[in-house]
Amino acid sequence: VPDDGTIPDETRLYRRLHPTQVVWDDNQGCIRVSSGAFTDEFMSVNLGNELERINEPPTFALRHYPIHSLAWLSKGFVQSHEQEVRSTPTPDDSTHGEVVGRKKGSRSRQFAKEAKIEILRRDDLQPDLLEHLKDDEATP
Amino acid sequence: VSPALQAPQYLVDTHVVSRPPIRSTSLISNAQEQRFSLQVSQPAAEWIQSAIAKIEGLTTLAPGWDGYSGKMIDSTVAVQAVKFVIDHAYPTLPEPAIVPTAEGGIQIEWHRGGIDFEVAISDVESTVFVEDTETGNIDERPADQANSIFGDVIGRLAASA
Numbered sequence: 333v334p335d336d337g338t339i340p341d342e343t344r345l346y347r348r349l350h351p352t353q354v355v356w357d358d359n360q361g362c363i364r365v366s367s368g369a370f371t372d373e374f375m376s377v378n379l380g381n382e383l384e385r386i387n388e389p390p391t392f393a394l395r396h397y398p399i400h401s402l403a404w405l406s407k408g409f410v411q412s413h414e415q416e417v418r419s420t421p422t423p424d425d426s427t428h429g430e431v432v433g434r435k436k437g438s439r440s441r442q443f444a445k446e447a448k449i450e451i452l453r454r455d456d457l458q459p460d461l462l463e464h465l466k467d468d469e470a471t472p
Numbered sequence: 473v474s475p476a477l478q479a480p481q482y483l484v485d486t487h488v489v490s491r492p493p494i495r496s497t498s499l500i501s502n503a504q505e506q507r508f509s510l511q512v513s514q515p516a517a518e519w520i521q522s523a524i525a526k527i528e529g530l531t532t533l534a535p536g537w538d539g540y541s542g543k544m545i546d547s548t549v550a551v552q553a554v555k556f557v558i559d560h561a562y563p564t565l566p567e568p569a570i571v572p573t574a575e576g577g578i579q580i581e582w583h584r585g586g587i588d589f590e591v592a593i594s595d596v597e598s599t600v601f602v603e604d605t606e607t608g609n610i611d612e613r614p615a616d617q618a619n620s621i622f623g624d625v626i627g628r629l630a631a632s633a
Binding site: 352355356357360367368369371372376397437438458460 | 586588601603612
């Protein structure tokens with residue numbers, strides 16, 4: 333279903349992350365999402381407004397995924413990068429949506445830098461990334 | 473170029489050794505055995521084994537590994553990624569991030585010294601992407617030009633190592 337304007341711009345679009353898709357960025361001095369997580373032309377997400385409608389927290393998106401973390405972008409942000417946001421519910425997930433449009437190149441990098449990590453499952457991250465996190469937390 | 477900024481260098485020497493004849497009409501009866509020796513004239517980074525192990529680990533990811541419809545990592549892609557790592561395991565660089573992509577590719581990334589350097593290897597389209605976060609300059613090219621771009625930024629990627 334194409335965007336008919338019923339999805340507010342501030343809606344959070346939640347995207348699951350495999351542990352390997354979280355990287356250390358020394359330029360920013362923090363962990364962030366790799367651009368490799370945002371390359372799908374038809375990129376599945378969970379729509380934040382639909383989660384609110386059914387009274388489910390963002391963790392709903394991880395209910396079948398014990399090792400994945402969760403990040404989000406706003407609908408307004410992706411729309412400003414020539415993407416269309418669609419509500420595409422599935423039998424298993426009424427909050428399912430898609431961000432449709434070409435993302436390769438600099439666009440996927442812009443998405444990666446803008447994405448906010450909502451839930452980080454540390455136990456499954458790469459060991460060297462955990463070392464960075466420990467060092468970062470030990471710094472006063 | 474400072475020795476610290478030199479790429480790891482390997483000298484592969486091939487020796488052809490005649491094999492004793494085999495008493496058969498096999499097509500390989502006259503084949504010659506090749507032996508290789510590897511001389512490392514500039515040591516590679518200590519992280520090279522870890523990086524290669526990570527690439528190997530990515531080849532075990534099952535379809536849907538990303539929580540969506542992520543494809544398995546193709547072995548050809550993995551071999552190309554290993555080759556890139558071997559050629560760019562500069563001793564002064566930290567270990568890069570090794571990241572799978574949904575279409576079955578592998579990204580190798582450094583984010584350091586004000587430079588974002590990413591090589592995306594896939595069986596569809598391989599690219600190298602560099603952003604100077606201080607100037608905002610972005611350069612994106614086919615991956616076969618990665619070496620020349622890497623040479624331009626290696627000093628900054630290694631600067632704070």
